[in-house]
Amino acid sequence: MAIKVGVLGAHGRVGQAIVEGVSAEDDLELVAEIDRGDDLQQLVDAHAEVIVDFTQPDSVMGNLEFCIAHGIHCVVGTTGFDKERLAQVEEWTKQDGAGNVLIAPNFAISAVLTMVLAKQAAKFFETAEVIEFHHPTKLDAPSGTAIHTAEGIAAARKEAGLGEMPDATEKQLDGARGANVDGIPVHAVRTRGMVAHEEVIFGAQGQSLTIRQDSYDRASFTPGVLVGVRQIADHPGLVVGLDKYLVL
Amino acid sequence: MAIKVGVLGAHGRVGQAIVEGVSAEDDLELVAEIDRGDDLQQLVDAHAEVIVDFTQPDSVMGNLEFCIAHGIHCVVGTTGFDKERLAQVEEWTKQDGAGNVLIAPNFAISAVLTMVLAKQAAKFFETAEVIEFHHPTKLDAPSGTAIHTAEGIAAARKEAGLGEMPDATEKQLDGARGANVDGIPVHAVRTRGMVAHEEVIFGAQGQSLTIRQDSYDRASFTPGVLVGVRQIADHPGLVVGLDKYLVL
Amino acid sequence: MAIKVGVLGAHGRVGQAIVEGVSAEDDLELVAEIDRGDDLQQLVDAHAEVIVDFTQPDSVMGNLEFCIAHGIHCVVGTTGFDKERLAQVEEWTKQDGAGNVLIAPNFAISAVLTMVLAKQAAKFFETAEVIEFHHPTKLDAPSGTAIHTAEGIAAARKEAGLGEMPDATEKQLDGARGANVDGIPVHAVRTRGMVAHEEVIFGAQGQSLTIRQDSYDRASFTPGVLVGVRQIADHPGLVVGLDKYLVL
Amino acid sequence: MAIKVGVLGAHGRVGQAIVEGVSAEDDLELVAEIDRGDDLQQLVDAHAEVIVDFTQPDSVMGNLEFCIAHGIHCVVGTTGFDKERLAQVEEWTKQDGAGNVLIAPNFAISAVLTMVLAKQAAKFFETAEVIEFHHPTKLDAPSGTAIHTAEGIAAARKEAGLGEMPDATEKQLDGARGANVDGIPVHAVRTRGMVAHEEVIFGAQGQSLTIRQDSYDRASFTPGVLVGVRQIADHPGLVVGLDKYLVL
Numbered sequence: 001m002a003i004k005v006g007v008l009g010a011h012g013r014v015g016q017a018i019v020e021g022v023s024a025e026d027d028l029e030l031v032a033e034i035d036r037g038d039d040l041q042q043l044v045d046a047h048a049e050v051i052v053d054f055t056q057p058d059s060v061m062g063n064l065e066f067c068i069a070h071g072i073h074c075v076v077g078t079t080g081f082d083k084e085r086l087a088q089v090e091e092w093t094k095q096d097g098a099g100n101v102l103i104a105p106n107f108a109i110s111a112v113l114t115m116v117l118a119k120q121a122a123k124f125f126e127t128a129e130v131i132e133f134h135h136p137t138k139l140d141a142p143s144g145t146a147i148h149t150a151e152g153i154a155a156a157r158k159e160a161g162l163g164e165m166p167d168a169t170e171k172q173l174d175g176a177r178g179a180n181v182d183g184i185p186v187h188a189v190r191t192r193g194m195v196a197h198e199e200v201i202f203g204a205q206g207q208s209l210t211i212r213q214d215s216y217d218r219a220s221f222t223p224g225v226l227v228g229v230r231q232i233a234d235h236p237g238l239v240v241g242l243d244k245y246l247v248l
Numbered sequence: 249m250a251i252k253v254g255v256l257g258a259h260g261r262v263g264q265a266i267v268e269g270v271s272a273e274d275d276l277e278l279v280a281e282i283d284r285g286d287d288l289q290q291l292v293d294a295h296a297e298v299i300v301d302f303t304q305p306d307s308v309m310g311n312l313e314f315c316i317a318h319g320i321h322c323v324v325g326t327t328g329f330d331k332e333r334l335a336q337v338e339e340w341t342k343q344d345g346a347g348n349v350l351i352a353p354n355f356a357i358s359a360v361l362t363m364v365l366a367k368q369a370a371k372f373f374e375t376a377e378v379i380e381f382h383h384p385t386k387l388d389a390p391s392g393t394a395i396h397t398a399e400g401i402a403a404a405r406k407e408a409g410l411g412e413m414p415d416a417t418e419k420q421l422d423g424a425r426g427a428n429v430d431g432i433p434v435h436a437v438r439t440r441g442m443v444a445h446e447e448v449i450f451g452a453q454g455q456s457l458t459i460r461q462d463s464y465d466r467a468s469f470t471p472g473v474l475v476g477v478r479q480i481a482d483h484p485g486l487v488v489g490l491d492k493y494l495v496l
Numbered sequence: 497m498a499i500k501v502g503v504l505g506a507h508g509r510v511g512q513a514i515v516e517g518v519s520a521e522d523d524l525e526l527v528a529e530i531d532r533g534d535d536l537q538q539l540v541d542a543h544a545e546v547i548v549d550f551t552q553p554d555s556v557m558g559n560l561e562f563c564i565a566h567g568i569h570c571v572v573g574t575t576g577f578d579k580e581r582l583a584q585v586e587e588w589t590k591q592d593g594a595g596n597v598l599i600a601p602n603f604a605i606s607a608v609l610t611m612v613l614a615k616q617a618a619k620f621f622e623t624a625e626v627i628e629f630h631h632p633t634k635l636d637a638p639s640g641t642a643i644h645t646a647e648g649i650a651a652a653r654k655e656a657g658l659g660e661m662p663d664a665t666e667k668q669l670d671g672a673r674g675a676n677v678d679g680i681p682v683h684a685v686r687t688r689g690m691v692a693h694e695e696v697i698f699g700a701q702g703q704s705l706t707i708r709q710d711s712y713d714r715a716s717f718t719p720g721v722l723v724g725v726r727q728i729a730d731h732p733g734l735v736v737g738l739d740k741y742l743v744l
Numbered sequence: 745m746a747i748k749v750g751v752l753g754a755h756g757r758v759g760q761a762i763v764e765g766v767s768a769e770d771d772l773e774l775v776a777e778i779d780r781g782d783d784l785q786q787l788v789d790a791h792a793e794v795i796v797d798f799t800q801p802d803s804v805m806g807n808l809e810f811c812i813a814h815g816i817h818c819v820v821g822t823t824g825f826d827k828e829r830l831a832q833v834e835e836w837t838k839q840d841g842a843g844n845v846l847i848a849p850n851f852a853i854s855a856v857l858t859m860v861l862a863k864q865a866a867k868f869f870e871t872a873e874v875i876e877f878h879h880p881t882k883l884d885a886p887s888g889t890a891i892h893t894a895e896g897i898a899a900a901r902k903e904a905g906l907g908e909m910p911d912a913t914e915k916q917l918d919g920a921r922g923a924n925v926d927g928i929p930v931h932a933v934r935t936r937g938m939v940a941h942e943e944v945i946f947g948a949q950g951q952s953l954t955i956r957q958d959s960y961d962r963a964s965f966t967p968g969v970l971v972g973v974r975q976i977a978d979h980p981g982l983v984v985g986l987d988k989y990l991v992l
Contacts, residue, residue: 172886
């Protein structure tokens with residue numbers, strides 16, 4: 001039996017991509033395309049089991065309140081969630097018969113998996129460094145994703161009881177060894193033509209392990225959204241971050 | 249408190265490397281170096297908690313029987329274990345106060361982790377291929393490790409309900425799409441100068457994830473042996489394969 | 497002084513990209529945008545020094561005859577040139593005061609340079625292999641570019657007196673060692689999400705050299721066209737293939 | 745006819761590797777193995793056409809004076825050449841019937857070729873960055889080779905009239921964008937297990953080109969020495985740097 005899916009914000013650029021993505025899958029059935037001004041009751045009438053919400057901060061809370069109360073699970077890529085909003089959503093999910101909610105800032109599954117796998121590998125290697133590659137019009141360096149990855153690695157190392165990494169550098173040109181994020185060197189490369197890419201390099205005696213992620217296209221969120229749609233029934237309450245769905 | 253470690257086969261090439269590896273770690277203490285002809289009682293006298301055995305098929309069973317019976321855990325890289333031997337070792341570990349045993353054919357932690365992480369990632373991607381790189385004096389293609397990796401990916405895909413991979417190839421030169429291992433293409437590159445390297449490439453809409461392992465040196469088993477030594481107290485009975493120690 | 501450039505086929509998708517590309521450069525001046533039905537005389541009136549022609553096989557010969565006769569150099573990406581057409585164009589370039597012509601089937605400068613540099617490196621290494629990566633909707637394997645690259649490497653090896661490459665493989669799964677193109681193994685990987693990528697791996701004792709090209713976007717012809725525009729005045733007569741412009 | 749080769753410093757570690765390397769080649773014939781105290785006249789008696797000198801600063805000048813005067817070409821990896829010594833050697837090569845000389849600080853052919861090819865590619869790309877990877881016991885960052893590579897790229901860009909590279913970075917963690925070597929960002933990664941590796945990344949609209957060099961083994965000088973031995977007869981006088989032999 002295919003999972004019945006409704007898409008909110010269905011006429012936006014992202015919404016359209018998700019409508020196409022859902023329609024292409026055999027185990028999913030697109031039952032409603034909703035956009036601003038449409039009646040949410042359509043979702044109930046169409047027996048939607050899961051909705052995907054890529055709308056706006058001013059409409060998402062209303063959407064969630066309605067869907068959760070009707071037992072419809074919600075996969076949410078809309079931005080603007082602060083502590084209060086998250087607390088409110090969590091409250092709603094505690095009602096009897098409430099739908100589950102996944103709110104994720106990043107649905108690029110290769111990027112999220114890189115963080116998940118890197119945290120797992122980190123505890124087995126003596127050294128770890130992160131290199132990220134973006135187009136030269138990017139304003140910040142390193143990228144938020146790379147900083148987040150390095151923080152995850154640093155935390156995993158600490159938990160595993162690993163100490164400071166070896167580095168005999170005595171003489172260096174300023175900046176050569178990268179930015180220091182919780183003890184993990186992070187290097188930012190800016191190359192015309194590239195989109196968004198990240199590489200994590202782990203080293204141990206006689207060997208290295210590299211985990212690399214390449215985004216070739218800004219529309220790389222669909223596979224991660226589909227993972228959310230398929231698994232949300234098994235993740236009760238509110239979950240923040242797609243990574244929770246990707247760990248074994 | 250440092251873990252007290254004894255090394256069997258301590259005068260061999262591998263044994264020497266392990267002796268050095270153990271000696272270099274603060275949380276491990278080398279308490280005995282045993283080689284052919286030495287009395288195993290030394291291990292008991294030195295209060296060894298874990299032994300590492302890289303000896304020969306003709307001596308390893310005697311070593312294990314003695315150590316297990318004395319409650320000493322055994323990390324074993326010696327070859328020659330068939331079904332009967334494994335059954336016998338398992339039997340020994342069931343005695344009261346018995347030591348635990350890890351028997352692994354491959355201690356190269358980056359190679360073993362590549363398999364572990366690849367199995368985990370496999371279920372989230374539409375396509376997967378494996379490329380392995382070795383020196384041109386290698387006799388078999390693809391390598392056993394690459395075949396094993398591909399089998400693990402195929403099994404993970406099946407478990408996740410993923411079907412056949414897309415491939416529109418209509419016209420090809422013989423061999424261009426690699427060897428087919430359970431539906432996963434595997435390519436073998438033979439390059440002078442290289443040692444042993446493996447790359448797993450996963451693809452999904454707009455993105456890819458690559459896990460790559462490089463062995464620069466045949467003596468890359470030490471870090472994996474140390475993982476075994478540190479964790480064996482938490483893995484009761486007989487465990488075959490280092491991968492069981494690397495999964496979360 | 498900026499080079500005065502006219503674009504033919506200026507309203508097509510490729511033409512538009514070139515119009516934008518020319519306009520963005522300080523040392524180039526866009527002086528005419530011509531499309532089907534427009535009078536070529538505009539090019540002369542605007543003092544165009546170089547034209548770029550991405551039009552159709554049915555119009556390109558007329559365009560070239562006119563421009564060459566008026567001493568305007570022609571950078572041509574239009575397809576459909578057979579031996580007779582090339583001979584005719586060459587004939588035209590021999591007139592007094594004729595414009596120069598560059599006809600190239602591939603303006604992706606990273607792909608063309610990969611071939612140029614690979615040919616140069618080939619003669620210094622014992623082994624060479626090619627891996628190409630494309631999306632899984634590609635019909636042929638390996639790609640034409642990869643085959644062309646392998647042929648170039650094979651020719652360079654032969655010229656340098658290098659013999660057959662070492663390969664001790666005795667036991668293999670069918671296809672593991674790739675397709676054989678003039679003695680060079682070529683492997684084709686099909687990964688969802690990728691666009692067009694190629695890797696050439698050279699090996700010698702204790703070391704390897706890798707040249708890799710990534711196309712992230714089908715519209716990657718512009719930089720190569722600009723190289724043609726800037727250099728064409730220095731390449732008299734007819735030149736076929738951008739590679740002739742990229743060698744030192 | 746095989747080229748007759750003598751090795752000076754033949755009993756040293758490097759000398760031994762070169763003796764083996766020469767012996768393994770069909771087109772070369774090892775005719776003399778000389779070490780400290782041996783009579784150089786042996787070289788003449790054995791009709792050596794080329795010698796390879798990996799000796800010491802205190803003996804190399806005597807060796808060169810003798811060989812050059814006897815019309816024997818000299819491939820030299822010995823260190824300690826300053827301006828005066830180079831001038832003296834050049835003087836010697838100007839005699840009638842003098843041998844040619846190649847003095848090179850680096851015979852790792854993949855590293856030297858990376859510099860040569862990078863300089864060639866540099867003029868066709870909008871951006872260029874260098875990443876080098878070494879073991880964590882290295883004292884300087886970036887490596888001398890990486891700095892030298894970046895300087896070569898910067899010079900090639902300048903010669904081609906390319907301006908400053910685009911970089912919109914407004915907000916950065918200190919060091920994220922690497923060290924600045926003549927305007928080229930250079931990043932130094934320190935990974936346990938790695939030996940010496942360098943990557944040059946060029947970017948243009950919609951594409952990138954990467955040239956990567958891996959040294960897996962400190963004994964990677966042999967292939968470069970053999971290039972020197974084979975080509976030295978065609979390079980009259982004194983040449984400093986193997987790169988002069990690698991350009992088309």
